[in-house]
Amino acid sequence: MPTLTPEMVPGLVAGGASCRMDVDVAPKFKVGDTVKARDINPVSHTRLPRYIRGRTGRIARDHGVFAFPDTSAASGTHCDPQHVYSVRFEGSELWGNHANANACVYIDLFDDYLDSA
Amino acid sequence: MAHDHAHNAPPSETAMRVKALETLLTEKGLLDPAAIDALVETYETKIGPRNGAKVVARAWTDPDYKQRLLEDGSAAIAELGFSGVQGEDMVVVENTDDVHNLVTCTLCSCYPWPTLGLPPIWFKSAPYRARSVIDPRGVLEEFGVELSDDIEVRVWDSSAELRYLVLPQRPAGTEGLSEDELAALVTRDSMIGTALVEAPAS
Numbered sequence: 001m002p003t004l005t006p007e008m009v010p011g012l013v014a015g016g017a018s019c020r021m022d023v024d025v026a027p028k029f030k031v032g033d034t035v036k037a038r039d040i041n042p043v044s045h046t047r048l049p050r051y052i053r054g055r056t057g058r059i060a061r062d063h064g065v066f067a068f069p070d071t072s073a074a075s076g077t078h079c080d081p082q083h084v085y086s087v088r089f090e091g092s093e094l095w096g097n098h099a100n101a102n103a104c105v106y107i108d109l110f111d112d113y114l115d116s117a
Numbered sequence: 118m119a120h121d122h123a124h125n126a127p128p129s130e131t132a133m134r135v136k137a138l139e140t141l142l143t144e145k146g147l148l149d150p151a152a153i154d155a156l157v158e159t160y161e162t163k164i165g166p167r168n169g170a171k172v173v174a175r176a177w178t179d180p181d182y183k184q185r186l187l188e189d190g191s192a193a194i195a196e197l198g199f200s201g202v203q204g205e206d207m208v209v210v211e212n213t214d215d216v217h218n219l220v221t222c223t224l225c226s227c228y229p230w231p232t233l234g235l236p237p238i239w240f241k242s243a244p245y246r247a248r249s250v251i252d253p254r255g256v257l258e259e260f261g262v263e264l265s266d267d268i269e270v271r272v273w274d275s276s277a278e279l280r281y282l283v284l285p286q287r288p289a290g291t292e293g294l295s296e297d298e299l300a301a302l303v304t305r306d307s308m309i310g311t312a313l314v315e316a317p318a319s
């Protein structure tokens with residue numbers, strides 16, 4: 001591994017490291033589809049927050065194909081590419097009677113977190 | 118009292134841990150400590166919310182740019198040169214008369230560094246992360262933003278790979294201002310969604 005030097009900092013900061021993957025993967029869902037987040041409870045890394053698990057929402061936008069963090073975190077390389085969607089969950093679906101009036105949550109979810117509902 | 122610590126107190130546990138890590142990385146030849154100084158200087162003086170304010174002011178004054186920004190945030194922000202680490206894939210969401218947007222990250226502290234800099238402490242705090250999704254209106258009220266119930270509140274939980282920037286509403290009475298003058302009105306919090314942009318006092 002090379003030594004990190006001050007000269008390398010501007011390039012690193014400006015370049016970044018996108019998790020987007022330029023591969024052709026078919027989406028499992030399309031905008032407008034109703035989906036239910038899986039009730040998974042792994043002890044390893046996941047980006048599916050507990051408050052979303054088992055809840056039903058609607059696909060609002062397809063962001064394209066990204067590495068899947070749950071497997072990438074374990075392997076150390078970008079892998080398992082799949083579509084990420086912005087999914088809209090109504091406040092009442094997440095929080096029942098405690099929901100704020102006229103409020104919702106949009107969250108980015110991977111194909112492997114979702115089933116058709 | 119400006120100080121809340123004694124000058125002869127030992128450094129905090131966190132500070133000592135950071136020092137130990139830096140020493141180890143340096144001794145193993147992985148790090149020139151000057152690189153740390155360069156990184157700190159970058160986020161203290163070059164990269165921060167003034168970048169995002171320029172994006173907002175451009176969107177307010179250039180309808181074509183605004184359209185590109187809302188369709189493909191990453192590309193439109195790159196036009197102004199504010200790309201990079203933790204801003205690789207950007208989404209911009211627009212506040213309107215009917216919709217108010219609020220950004221959070223319930224799992225950690227995901228935040229658009231190239232346009233807003235490093236996140237404020239409260240953005241990373243457990244209370245903000247927990248309450249922003251279940252009681253956004255209550256959180257907004259604590260920030261001094263009171264919204265009527267007919268305005269939809271959209272909370273954006275940026276827990277995956279996309280980073281979010283709020284395009285706040287341009288305040289009334291700013292028609293005569295230049296792009297630079299408009300940018301000066303735009304606050305960091307207005308681009309997270311915990312504030313509105315105020316018109317300048319006349």
